[in-house]
């Protein structure tokens with residue numbers, strides 16, 4: 001099954017960074033997300049509740065970043081991916097997380113992770 005729902009260039013503000021000065025400011029993070037989902041049922045029923053709702057997921061990411069603080073973007077990405085998979089019952093996702101202000105000489109730096117739902121069996 002190759003269907004996806006995606007979110008591209010979602011911006012969120014977070015307290016994020018290893019240095020003391022980073023712990024007292026908010027910095028911009030930018031997310032790209034690809035989430036595996038069978039889109040045939042929502043297409044057949046025209047029913048939002050059968051989708052992976054990109055609006056609900058975007059709002060969740062923005063709220064998560066506003067409420068939680070981490071030093072490394074790796075840690076934020078890992079915790080966020082874990083929660084998204086559980087809360088929205090996502091089978092698999094690929095998340096790119098950019099920190100555009102981190103390195104002056106670079107347009108952005110960041111991490112990319114791929115995670116799957118852990119099966120109970």
Ligand SMILES: Nc1nc2c(c(=O)[nH]1)N=C([C@H](O)[C@@H](O)CO)CN2
Pocket residue numbers: 016017018019022071072073074099101102103
């Ligand atoms: N792989 C990473 N490298 C660095 C991180 C990070 O989160 N992951 N963070 C920093 C600093 O917080 C940096 O963003 C300050 O500009 C350095 N390297």
